[in-house]
Amino acid sequence: MKRDIVTSAIGIVVLTLMLGILYPLVITGISQVAFPGNANGQQVDVNGKLVGSKLIGQNFATQVYKNGKPEMKNGEPVTNPDPKYFQSRPSATVPPNNGAASTFSNLGPNSTATEEEISSNIQAYLALEKPYNPGLTAAKVPVDAANTSASGLDPDISVANADIQAHRVAAVRHLPLTTVMALVSKYTGGRGLGFSGESGVNVLELNLALDRMTGAH
């Protein structure tokens, strides 16, 4: 009994130093030397200024102003999607795509709240894309564009989703559709090992590539 207590007391302290301090320090040290870009969150700069992380989806929207002042609702800025950018998936964080407070929507499969949320996402998508895709209907909206992502920070959208949005982005930016489509396929990632997961289009990288092309920003 006494022996166990002594061993446990020393043991927990020694093991904490080994596994809780030494192990993460060593991993951090190696990572920072060998893979500094990844280890630091794959930060993306434009003209030396940080604009985000390649891995963290953003809300490509602009602040709405009312009487010259930023409009707020429940303490959060009111925003509108910026039509010259590809839009990320719906997000449940507050505000959308908040990289410091990831969260699920936790909407159940048989809940009217879920149905309303999906319907409003579909309506928003149609409002933005239908002018540029006349044949678009609710039934043709890709699931990833209507359903909230898991993290609220999904960096990717599906290829079908990107193809629809490409029509709008090309029109707004006065670019040939083929040019935008070529960029979409350039930033489409494949499956892991060729089979694991799904391919997706990285929205931030795609948008920044468009900015570089048209000189906007």
Next chain:
Amino acid sequence: MTVTGWLTIVLFAVILTALAIPLGRYMAAVYTGERTILDPLFATPERLLYRILRVDPKREQDWKAYAKSVIIFSLAGWLLLYFILRTQTLWNWTGLNPEHFHSAPWNVTFNTTSSFLTNTNWQYYSGETTMSYFSQMAGLTVQNFLSAGVGIAVAVALIRGIITRSGTSLGNFWHDLIRTVLWVLTPIAFVVALVLVFQGASQNFSHYLNFNGPTGLANSIAMGPVASQEAIKELGTNGGGFMNVNSAHPFENPTGFTNFVEMMTVLIIPASLVFTYGKMAGNRRQGYAIYATMMVMFLGAASVAYIAEAHGSPAQHAAGLHTQVIAGTTGGNMEGKEQRFGIAGSALFDVVTTVTSCGAVNSAIESYTGIGGAVPMANLSASEVIFGGVGTGLYSILLYVLLAVFIGGLMVGRTPEYLGKKIEGREIKLVALGLLITPLTALFSTALATASASGRASISAAAAGQPQGFSETFYAYLSQANNNGSAFAGYTGFIQPNAGSLGSHGITFADLLGGFTMLFARYAPILFALAVAGALAGKRVSPAGLGTMRTDNPTFVVLLIGVIILVGALTFFPALLLGPIVQGLTGHLY
């Protein structure tokens, strides 16, 4: 559904088996003291640790002494973790609390501490708004290792009880724990952590990033030493995410490839231990029979989950969404799922982490379809024996094996015996108690939380008064009793209006009930498993005769699957009907 989706599931099973056989053999060598390739690296640290800890690794322990060491060591771990978590700001001098977060309140910390001690990793808190890097590393990461180590040690002790031919010794707890940490957990976690960073995961001590995006909107991104914790979180079947959304967070699980690696990391030790058992028992076919049982049930669960999620949810269909696979989309129920994982990568991950006691999630289980959500619940209802947690899975299924042997013996009218040892009244009583305590705790806590207003306060607003609300409650206590940790995450025990815990409060009822559920349902079965080991250790081995029922053939596999399903179904079917199955059978919206 897609061919690639099914291919993922099949390849996963094949690669897992191919890796588990050699690792199982290696682990057998670790616990029987044979030479291994890592001896030159760890022999010296091992000796040094024994000296510092004042342990004589050769001192044999009977089941009571072994259990005493487990309990006292766990108590010491509990106290230190609670202290670290409650004194978070005291450690600001280390620079590992860049956002200056305050500690979570006492009730939430009680729940969190009990959770990480018991390998559950149920999380009422959200990582990136509550925990400092110091708490995550020195507090939580440590118990990610040690709770896994304790589980494996108990499993090894039970194996020794079953196979030993003389005496009452189950080995030495400290020897088993330290060898597990050094020879098994640390090297694999080290490699996996670096693979994750190599593939894009984060590992730093930076401030959170603050910036304006391309459209000028202000945003902030949580940082931290993610990969080192992610690796052991999966390897030790712990499951407690560094970030709130766990393995759905791109910093924890950046690509389809890392998703595959993480799933493999979760199952590798539980799968290997089965082969370790066969090797140590000197009868590999016993290991193969148990492995076959687990694999059949695993593939069944994965298939049902994949089919259900690929079909889509009633809410999607009511909103007019089409959920079949069209070129360039994943189709299916993408609510609460990430594009890079898709339907198969999410459903498989969900099954991998709920058959084990891992409980990590890469998608929102609460948003799964009725049947898709019933799968993890059914997995939990099987008391984590389909591979199960590291160690816990093996000792639990061995209890089921003994039960199946007993029932089989009764059916054919032969004296039940296992590996030459007679299974008698005392053992079968201990086995029954060991197996029933977890389901009973789960049901008791669910009933208490459902029937009381204080319990219902935890149900999310959107689910209150609906079958979904019952599912949330049931899942919460099923998950905590099975030391799993996954959640229908709408259920809450922590109200946190701002990051950093100032002005936050816990929901005492949910925090304490959950905490005690986890502690009781972890340590009581450990005691029963060790008691069974003790009872078997002293038994003489009689040679197998014509009357001996074989435990290494397909007939026994079928019997074992039957017993597991029967016990799980008898205890949980009514509760499962009330929540997820009702929702799965109807297109009705509530």
